[in-house]
Amino acid sequence: MHVVIMGCGRVGAAxxxxxEQQGHTxxxxxxxxxxxxxxxxGFGGRRVTGIGFDQDTLREAGIEDAGAFxxxxxxxxxxIIAARVAREMFAIxxxxxxxxxPRRAEVYQRLGIPTVATVRxxxxxxxxxxLPSGAEPLWRDPSGxxxxxxxxxSPAWIGHKISKLQEETGVRVAFLTRLGEAVLPTSQTVLQxxxxxxxxxxxxxxxxxxxxxxxGPEEGH
Numbered sequence: 363m364h365v366v367i368m369g370c371g372r373v374g375a376a377x378x379x380x381x382e383q384q385g386h387t388x389x390x391x392x393x394x395x396x397x398x399x400x401x402x403x404g405f406g407g408r409r410v411t412g413i414g415f416d417q418d419t420l421r422e423a424g425i426e427d428a429g430a431f432x433x434x435x436x437x438x439x440x441x442i443i444a445a446r447v448a449r450e451m452f453a454i455x456x457x458x459x460x461x462x463x464p465r466r467a468e469v470y471q472r473l474g475i476p477t478v479a480t481v482r483x484x485x486x487x488x489x490x491x492x493l494p495s496g497a498e499p500l501w502r503d504p505s506g507x508x509x510x511x512x513x514x515x516s517p518a519w520i521g522h523k524i525s526k527l528q529e530e531t532g533v534r535v536a537f538l539t540r541l542g543e544a545v546l547p548t549s550q551t552v553l554q555x556x557x558x559x560x561x562x563x564x565x566x567x568x569x570x571x572x573x574x575x576x577x578g579p580e581e582g583h
Contacts (some may be wrong), residue, residue: 364428366391368414369435373460375400377432382407389423392435400519413533417451430456435441438462472504500560510536512560513571515553518578525549531574533561 363386366372378401380389388407392398392416396410414417415437425431431448433441438461445459458476461467467479501510516539519527524535524547538545539558545551553559563571 363387363430364389364424365430365450366420366423366428367423367434367443368392368431368433369460370394370397370400370427371434371436371552372400373433374434377434378407379405387424389420389428391423410572412542413440415440415447417447420447420452425452425454428452430454430455431458432458433457435460437525438466440472442475444468445470463570472502481580490552492495502565507565508562509561509565510560511568512558515557515575517555518576519553519575520555523549524553525561526552526558526579527553527575531561532567532578533571533575536560536562 365381366389367381368391370378370390374390374392378390381388382405388405388411390398390407391410391412393411393413395409395411401407401409401437408423409422410419412422414420414433420528425448427429428448430450430541431445431454433448433506435444441459441461445457448454449457458478459470460480461470461477462480464479467477470477500512502508502558513533523556528549530534535547537560538551538553539560540554541556545561559575561571
């Protein structure tokens, strides 16, 4: 797949290099030609100097043949404008924009433009490490009705199957982080000490889920 990236900062350069290593073709757009140094001499994709929401610049980057577009410059306005141009003018289905202001990110998410709210994501990551007792959302669907969250589970769940946790709390366990590695569990997977549990659940049931997870399985009845 051909991917066009607007912004050759640290995120844009890392994204471009990763995509190229995975076998995709990549074009990177930036207003500052010196920014392309971050790509390294081994990068084989296109380097396009220009404004990322300019249609001619996008065409030069191969947007008409692209399967995806990422707007990861340092400007919220530029990112969202570029994402809308890619989506609405060039009919690119896979579009994502980095937004620093989490309030604006939620608005655009509800308008159907996938966003990554950098500040909010970082803050949430820190909260999950500093305050592990609650459920901090990793992702919400655009309607806000369902979310993926890391939940704190009582030590009493250790040694019990994922299926039992799901049955008694009403969640769906999406994955575990075990010894730093992501694990896709089956119904027979048993919780171990140190596991971080990531679940899908209804947003309006957060308190109920937290309460159930904080109890041991025997206490949950």
